[in-house]
Amino acid sequence: MPIQRTSAAILVGILLMLPTAAFAHAHLVSSTPAANATIHGPAVALELRFNSRVDGQRSVLTLVMADGHTQAVAMDKQSGAANLNAHLTLKPGSYTLRWQALSTDGHITRGEIPFSVS
Numbered sequence: 001m002p003i004q005r006t007s008a009a010i011l012v013g014i015l016l017m018l019p020t021a022a023f024a025h026a027h028l029v030s031s032t033p034a035a036n037a038t039i040h041g042p043a044v045a046l047e048l049r050f051n052s053r054v055d056g057q058r059s060v061l062t063l064v065m066a067d068g069h070t071q072a073v074a075m076d077k078q079s080g081a082a083n084l085n086a087h088l089t090l091k092p093g094s095y096t097l098r099w100q101a102l103s104t105d106g107h108i109t110r111g112e113i114p115f116s117v118s
């Protein structure tokens with residue numbers, strides 16, 4: 001009985017781990033600009049690098065201005081399967097890049113990257 005119970009516990013543990021082990025959500029690995037970085041404008045190249053493939057057609061980048069207004073960011077034609085890239089012209093100030101990435105397993109991940117343009 002104790003052995004069976006242990007086996008059952010191990011099996012439950014394995015089943016709980018399976019969804020994350022079998023499918024990769026798109027986690028942000030690094031970005032340009034990095035979070036809280038100050039970069040030079042007005043030409044700004046955005047690059048978000050993920051740990052797995054993302055759907056560039058159905059992922060979303062939104063720029064949040066200091067006053068709270070938002071602006072959709074048109075992405076470049078996907079240059080790398082695990083990247084979301086865009087080029088913007090920005091005035092000096094504080095911004096937040098809000099991202100929503102759709103990975104190939106159908107899961108959506110989200111995050112925000114605050115940065116400043118000098």
Ligand SMILES: [Cu+2]
Nearest residue numbers: 024025105107
């Ligand atoms: Cu996933």
